[in-house]
Amino acid sequence: xxxxxxxxxxxxxxxxxxxxxxxxxxxxxxxxxxxxxxxxxxxxxxxxxxxxxxxxxxxxxxxxxxxxxxxxxxxxxxxxxxxxxxxxxxxxxxxxxxxxxxxxxxxxxxxxxxxxxxxxxxxxxxxxxxxxxxxxxxxxxxxxxxxxxxx
Numbered sequence: 720x721x722x723x724x725x726x727x728x729x730x731x732x733x734x735x736x737x738x739x740x741x742x743x744x745x746x747x748x749x750x751x752x753x754x755x756x757x758x759x760x761x762x763x764x765x766x767x768x769x770x771x772x773x774x775x776x777x778x779x780x781x782x783x784x785x786x787x788x789x790x791x792x793x794x795x796x797x798x799x800x801x802x803x804x805x806x807x808x809x810x811x812x813x814x815x816x817x818x819x820x821x822x823x824x825x826x827x828x829x830x831x832x833x834x835x836x837x838x839x840x841x842x843x844x845x846x847x848x849x850x851x852x853x854x855x856x857x858x859x860x861x862x863x864x865x866x867x868x869x870x
Contacts, residue, residue: 720788722756722815728770728780728808731763737781740806747800753789772808780808786815
């Protein structure tokens with residue numbers, strides 16, 4: 720089963736109601752054969768822009784991040800259930816892709832070198848030198864000291 724993460728925005732309500740909403744969300748995941756890896760509470764925050772859901776507008780919301788594993792075939796049912804819940808302002812589900820171990824390369828020995836000897840810095844210096852050489856040549860007015868179009 721792939722791992723998904725879901726940022727969840729709940730309307731502002733008292734703690735028992737908020738807990739009941741979280742229980743509904745987690746039970747929906749459990750009923751479809753999934754399991755929860757982590758729940759993070761980001762607290763009550765002001766939204767960057769107004770959000771509308773179920774005919775109401777919200778400026779503040781309780782924010783949570785839920786990481787869970789669920790079969791991909793049942794993901795649509797869970798999303799549909801969250802869209803119909805009136806206590807949930809917004810919920811998006813993203814697949815969590817961990818980096819492959821073969822893609823990770825340790826470059827600590829390179830990073831500990833002084834800046835002029837690091838390969839990444841040398842590469843940037845070469846790019847800057849090439850760019851400087853590729854610039855357009857400035858127009859030469861010859862012996863004319865006056866250019867009529869400058870004020």
